[in-house]
Amino acid sequence: MKKFKTEFPESFLWGGAIAANQAEGAYNEDGKGLDISCGFPNGIKHEYDEEIDADKFYPTHEAIDFYHRYKEDLALMEEMNFKVFRTSINWSRIYPNGDDELPNEAGLKYYDDMFDEMHRRGMEPLITLSHYETPVNLVKKYGSWRNRKLIEFFLRYCETVFKRYGNKVKYWLTFNEINNMRRMPGGAGGIFLKEGENKQQVIYQTSHHMFVANSLAIKLCRELCPKSKIGCMLSLSNVYPHTCRPEDVFETMELRRRSLLFGDVMIRGYYPSYTARTWIEEGVDVQMEQGDEEIIRTYTADFLAFSYYRTSTHEYGQPFYGDTGGDQGTPNPYIGTTPWGWQIDPLGLRYTLNELYDRYQIPLFVVENGLGQIDIPDENGKIHDDYRIEYVKDHVKAMKEAIKDGVNIMGYTYWGPIDIISAGTGEMKKRYGFIYVDRDNEGNGTMKRSKKDSFDWYANLIKTNARDL
Numbered sequence: 351m352k353k354f355k356t357e358f359p360e361s362f363l364w365g366g367a368i369a370a371n372q373a374e375g376a377y378n379e380d381g382k383g384l385d386i387s388c389g390f391p392n393g394i395k396h397e398y399d400e401e402i403d404a405d406k407f408y409p410t411h412e413a414i415d416f417y418h419r420y421k422e423d424l425a426l427m428e429e430m431n432f433k434v435f436r437t438s439i440n441w442s443r444i445y446p447n448g449d450d451e452l453p454n455e456a457g458l459k460y461y462d463d464m465f466d467e468m469h470r471r472g473m474e475p476l477i478t479l480s481h482y483e484t485p486v487n488l489v490k491k492y493g494s495w496r497n498r499k500l501i502e503f504f505l506r507y508c509e510t511v512f513k514r515y516g517n518k519v520k521y522w523l524t525f526n527e528i529n530n531m532r533r534m535p536g537g538a539g540g541i542f543l544k545e546g547e548n549k550q551q552v553i554y555q556t557s558h559h560m561f562v563a564n565s566l567a568i569k570l571c572r573e574l575c576p577k578s579k580i581g582c583m584l585s586l587s588n589v590y591p592h593t594c595r596p597e598d599v600f601e602t603m604e605l606r607r608r609s610l611l612f613g614d615v616m617i618r619g620y621y622p623s624y625t626a627r628t629w630i631e632e633g634v635d636v637q638m639e640q641g642d643e644e645i646i647r648t649y650t651a652d653f654l655a656f657s658y659y660r661t662s663t664h665e666y667g668q669p670f671y672g673d674t675g676g677d678q679g680t681p682n683p684y685i686g687t688t689p690w691g692w693q694i695d696p697l698g699l700r701y702t703l704n705e706l707y708d709r710y711q712i713p714l715f716v717v718e719n720g721l722g723q724i725d726i727p728d729e730n731g732k733i734h735d736d737y738r739i740e741y742v743k744d745h746v747k748a749m750k751e752a753i754k755d756g757v758n759i760m761g762y763t764y765w766g767p768i769d770i771i772s773a774g775t776g777e778m779k780k781r782y783g784f785i786y787v788d789r790d791n792e793g794n795g796t797m798k799r800s801k802k803d804s805f806d807w808y809a810n811l812i813k814t815n816a817r818d819l
């Protein structure tokens with residue numbers, strides 16, 4: 351019988367999370383190639399430009415200039431007592447074209463210095479290998495993950511970074527929100543559908559290639575960085591049945607399973623039995639090579655990392671729809687919402703943690719949770735973001751309850767501790783940060799960083815290990 355736990359463990363990994371493409375900028379500096387994030391002027395839910403249009407503004411090209419300012423920014427994270435900082439390595443800094451024979455030393459050196467800086471400031475790096483950053487050349491030349499060759503290129507990149515950073519990085523994640531292949535295959539995997547294609551066929555086939563790549567990356571990580579842990583990462587904001595009508599309830603379960611399938615494969619090590627029917631009904635025939643299923647079975651994730659922002663509800667017959675925040679159907683009348691229609695539901699986090707731990711029984715890591723809001727500075731330039739404090743407080747309380755429920759949670763990295771570019775819309779206006787960045791949607795501003803009210807609050811939360819909540 352396990353002991354009843356009431357508090358966050360002392361080893362709990364508190365911190366924050368960003369992605370390289372949403373923060374670094376410097377999109378073509380020091381030998382970096384183009385990655386797909388460079389071609390979305392309005393975020394990954396919207397149109398993609400195969401060629402960069404010189405007359406357009408692309409927010410990720412400069413982003414918040416984390417590339418040059420990371421020392422200053424990490425100093426602020428240290429002030430907030432971060433124990434862990436999540437970011438991604440932008441694949442195209444290391445292999446500018448994805449299929450290069452040799453890595454780009456300038457890119458490798460950049461992350462070497464950044465990880466050293468994190469350690470100097472008392473933070474463990476938590477590193478996503480691929481966060482919506484597939485090199486453009488791989489999309490153009492090979493059709494991205496449609497092509498099995500991508501597995502080889504991804505593993506070449508993984509081998510390089512595991513060898514280089516094996517002593518510096520203890521926590522790795524393979525593909526950010528891999529189940530977003532369902533909702534946004536362009537951003538998530540560089541997959542752009544062609545006229546007349548069976549969308550489900552393309553999505554499951556490309557995801558299969560990514561599953562094999564995920565497992566082989568885990569294998570490599572075990573060999574090259576035996577002291578590290580490597581997890582899979584899913585978007586798992588939740589969805590409730592809109593009513594107790596049995597059809598609503600059943601179809602909501604089916605919708606949820608579309609996401610959980612990804613966890614089932616990467617954690618249990620096999621395609622769940624419900625896959626067969628889905629594939630038959632949707633005319634899907636996934637080509638696998640001999641040995642693929644064995645690979646997937648043998649190399650499974652050490653932990654499940656996931657993002658949780660909100661819940662929504664689903665009604666029978668409603669098309670399955672979603673964005674960076676998760677599945678989205680009919681608004682829930684019982685809970686409030688953000689200006690972007692993301693409904694705030696802390697109890698939903700406790701529900702989700704219990705759901706996932708019941709299903710997988712491996713440690714869970716909340717690697718994204720946060721509030722995107724419009725922050726308006728007062729006459730002295732200060733931002734009084736009580737709404738953000740409230741959001742985090744309620745979600746942390748929900749995690750504490752889940753710990754009492756017996757759920758094993760490794761850590762919590764708040765999404766966007768510093769304002770960055772929104773992945774879904776390309777806006778700066780949608781701010782998550784405890785740190786304000788003076789930059790607007792059109793790219794105006796000084797880039798100056800300043801603390802919002804939530805900054806000290808979060809620093810104290812970590813310092814006290816959330817004991818006072």
Ligand code: BG6
Nearest residue numbers: 369527674675722772773774775
């Ligand atoms: C997750 C992504 O989907 O949600 C992040 O992993 C993203 O990259 C975050 O930024 C919040 O979404 P958005 O669209 O508000 O930036």
